[in-house]
Amino acid sequence: xxxxxxxxxxxxxxxxxxxxxxxxxxxxxxxxxxxxxxxxxxxxxxxxxxxxxxxxxxxxxxxxxxxxxxxxxxxxxxxxxxxxx
Numbered sequence: 001x002x003x004x005x006x007x008x009x010x011x012x013x014x015x016x017x018x019x020x021x022x023x024x025x026x027x028x029x030x031x032x033x034x035x036x037x038x039x040x041x042x043x044x045x046x047x048x049x050x051x052x053x054x055x056x057x058x059x060x061x062x063x064x065x066x067x068x069x070x071x072x073x074x075x076x077x078x079x080x081x082x083x084x085x
Contacts, residue, residue, distance in 0.1 A: 004030045006041045009063040010056055021054050034058055
């Protein structure tokens with residue numbers, strides 16, 4: 001969904017670097033995967049096509065923070081109080 005974010009903190013020798021990948025358009029989401037020592041963060045369309053991918057060496061990744069957009073479901077909505085009470 002538009003607004004999904006993933007922050008990646010990477011060891012860059014004597015400092016750390018922070019990268020941020022954001023789902024830029026409506027209907028796109030971010031997927032993360034760790035394969036063969038590589039962390040991949042991909043922006044994916046509704047039908048599953050990969051738009052872009054960021055790759056990092058897993059040995060250098062210090063933190064991976066996924067921050068999805070809060071979604072409002074019918075079950076999560078607060079109950080309305082009766083205004084006549």
